[in-house]
Amino acid sequence: MAKKTARKGATRTKTAARPVASRKVASRNVASRKAATRKAAARKSAPAKAAGRKSAKTATISRRAGQAAKRPMKNAKPSARAVAIKDVGGAEVRRDIGGVRLEAGRAGTGRIKRMIYPAGYKWSTDTKPFVDTDYCMHAHVGFLVQGRIDVVYPDGCVEVFEAPHIVAVTPGHDGHVVGNEPAVLIEFDFESDTISKFGMPDAHRHD
Numbered sequence: 322m323a324k325k326t327a328r329k330g331a332t333r334t335k336t337a338a339r340p341v342a343s344r345k346v347a348s349r350n351v352a353s354r355k356a357a358t359r360k361a362a363a364r365k366s367a368p369a370k371a372a373g374r375k376s377a378k379t380a381t382i383s384r385r386a387g388q389a390a391k392r393p394m395k396n397a398k399p400s401a402r403a404v405a406i407k408d409v410g411g412a413e414v415r416r417d418i419g420g421v422r423l424e425a426g427r428a429g430t431g432r433i434k435r436m437i438y439p440a441g442y443k444w445s446t447d448t449k450p451f452v453d454t455d456y457c458m459h460a461h462v463g464f465l466v467q468g469r470i471d472v473v474y475p476d477g478c479v480e481v482f483e484a485p486h487i488v489a490v491t492p493g494h495d496g497h498v499v500g501n502e503p504a505v506l507i508e509f510d511f512e513s514d515t516i517s518k519f520g521m522p523d524a525h526r527h528d
């Protein structure tokens with residue numbers, strides 16, 4: 322059972338399901354944890370921070386020089402803006418939801434997407450308010466190009482995806498970005514038919 326799932330590639334850790342009470346405490350502490358992460362980021366001279374500082378400086382200089390400073394994306398969190406990742410050519414959809422940037426285009430009956438999850442992003446904090454489910458009910462199939470995403474299932478199992486990494490995640494999970502850089506995920510889906518077309522299980526389980 323455990324070996325079967327481990328072969329999927331991601332580092333999967335079986336942990337005992339945390340009691341509901343501690344989970345609630347954990348979610349209440351998200352803000353302070355984020356603040357701690359920001360402080361940690363400030364202490365380190367991380368490349369992401371250096372890039373952010375450089376782009377801010379560049380913007381000032383270009384304004385001084387009378388050039389049009391590149392306008393940052395509206396509604397995006399600063400950490401997502403800090404990386405210079407160009408718009409996706411061929412995308413028919415560009416959206417920012419809860420700090421997550423989504424760009425998508427069609428390929429036959431499927432879709433190709435590029436998702437950018439900002440540093441500090443957590444599904445249950447940043448996306449759950451926009452949906453009416455307790456967990457993310459999407460299957461995610463694709464390729465993590467940058468960053469690290471930890472996916473947590475209701476039974477406490479954790480899958481760690483650190484770029485570059487193949488991604489195949491079943492519906493019913495929480496997830497968060499680990500580290501100081503945004504996570505960039507290329508995804509393929511067939512909207513409501515994603516699971517059947519890929520032949521994936523409809524939920525995380527140990528058979």
Ligand SMILES: [Zn+2]
Pocket residue numbers: 474476477478525526527
């Ligand atoms: Zn499990």
